[in-house]
Amino acid sequence: xxxxxxxxxxxxxxxxxxxxxxxxxxxxHNRLYWYRQTLxxxxxxxxxxQNEAQLEKSRLLSxxxxxxxxxxxxxxxEIQRTEQGDSAMYLCASSPVDREAFFGQGTRLTVV
Amino acid sequence: xxxxxxxEKLLSVFKGAPVELKCNYSYSGSPELFWYVQYSxxxxxxxxxxxxxxxxxxxxxxxxxxxxxxxxxxxxxxEEDSAMYYCALSAPPYALNFGxxxxxxxxx
Numbered sequence: 413x414x415x416x417x418x419x420x421x422x423x424x425x426x427x428x429x430x431x432x433x434x435x436x437x438x439x440x441h442n443r444l445y446w447y448r449q450t451l452x453x454x455x456x457x458x459x460x461x462q463n464e465a466q467l468e469k470s471r472l473l474s475x476x477x478x479x480x481x482x483x484x485x486x487x488x489x490e491i492q493r494t495e496q497g498d499s500a501m502y503l504c505a506s507s508p509v510d511r512e513a514f515f516g517q518g519t520r521l522t523v524v
Numbered sequence: 525x526x527x528x529x530x531x532e533k534l535l536s537v538f539k540g541a542p543v544e545l546k547c548n549y550s551y552s553g554s555p556e557l558f559w560y561v562q563y564s565x566x567x568x569x570x571x572x573x574x575x576x577x578x579x580x581x582x583x584x585x586x587x588x589x590x591x592x593x594x595x596x597x598x599x600x601x602x603e604e605d606s607a608m609y610y611c612a613l614s615a616p617p618y619a620l621n622f623g624x625x626x627x628x629x630x631x632x
């Protein structure tokens with residue numbers, strides 16, 4: 413499968429624990445996006461990279477959230493001190509410049 | 525500020541009937557508009573974008589700048605069109621801004 417890949421697909425964690433998700437974009441896509449989707453809502457933008465540079469962060473991205481794309485290829489999204497309100501589907505997408513975004517299948521996080 | 529509004533959470537039509545999924549947006553400049561679709565247990569995927577002016581799976585959407593709308597239309601709905609549809613807007617710095625989505629159910 414040469415599409416956007418996300419790992420893990422599902423994560424259950426206890427409140428207060430840290431979690432890290434990984435996204436592997438389509439090869440040569442220089443833009444990478446993270447979104448969060450909760451039940452009954454559309455995807456909400458979290459952050460965006462062009463190559464290794466993080467160009468935009470949503471106000472939704474509290475200081476407990478951090479994202480990296482160290483070599484301009486894969487990206488990680490870390491949530492520290494998870495809260496029940498962090499339970500959601502976390503989506504990654506990638507695109508070339510001026511083309512549509514291609515989405516991964518997401519990581520479903522459940523905080524108990 | 526950018527905003528995308530999809531007023532219908534659920535739209536139910538009979539097979540063969542016309543369907544229109546509404547999308548309105550607010551943005552002061554010239555945005556790019558998209559429709560994304562999510563079939564059951566599949567990833568979100570692009571259906572069409574306004575600049576390509578294509579018809580995909582019989583769906584079309586016209587950007588009406590005067591009414592700030594980008595409604596999705598199909599003259600004859602099919603059961604396989606049942607899915608979640610999201611309208612999205614892209615403007616500098618280019619992250620997609622999605623509406624809340626409309627669930628389309630096509631019944632036989």
